[in-house]
Amino acid sequence: MTNREAFAAVALAAVACDGTLGREEAHALRRQLEYRSLYRDSSEAEMGELFDQLLTIMRGSGVEGLIDQALPKLNIVQKESALAVAAHLVHADRKVTGDERDFLQHLAESINLPDGEASMIVRAIEALNRDSLGD
Numbered sequence: 167m168t169n170r171e172a173f174a175a176v177a178l179a180a181v182a183c184d185g186t187l188g189r190e191e192a193h194a195l196r197r198q199l200e201y202r203s204l205y206r207d208s209s210e211a212e213m214g215e216l217f218d219q220l221l222t223i224m225r226g227s228g229v230e231g232l233i234d235q236a237l238p239k240l241n242i243v244q245k246e247s248a249l250a251v252a253a254h255l256v257h258a259d260r261k262v263t264g265d266e267r268d269f270l271q272h273l274a275e276s277i278n279l280p281d282g283e284a285s286m287i288v289r290a291i292e293a294l295n296r297d298s299l300g301d
Contacts, residue, residue: 170204172239173248175220176273179229179236180252183269194258198251230272237276245277249284253291260295 167175177198181191196213199205205213224232240248252273256266274284 167235167239169239169241169244171216171220172236173202173204173244173251174199174216175223175232175236176240176248177251177255178217178220179224179232179273180255180266180269182224183229183256184263184265191255194255198255229269233273233276242279246279246283246287249273249277249279249287250291253288254295257292257295 177195181187181195199213208216220232223235227235236248237245253270256262256270270288274288277284279287
């Protein structure tokens, strides 16, 4: 697995961790990746092939297995970004299920960032996506 595949794997796992991958989630996933340098020049067919490959791995190994294969391929900065993107994808609809919460916790623990940095990233993304103005 390349770092390009690994970063996309983390994002895919975030939208699929609750057992469903809806059309809206797939579009949000695509939007999160399309302007990043690793994917910017990829055609729709190339992106489709990438996700087909990752879905095959996920079907065989599960979400955690996909993450466990992906994380060693990312450097520390890529891991921070992958965690932020995953948290954003999980929180974007403002409804976080138990499976999604468990996924983010597993991901944050697996990344092993120093000094609680992973939890700070997740909390910042939660705050960004919270509709606190309506409360």
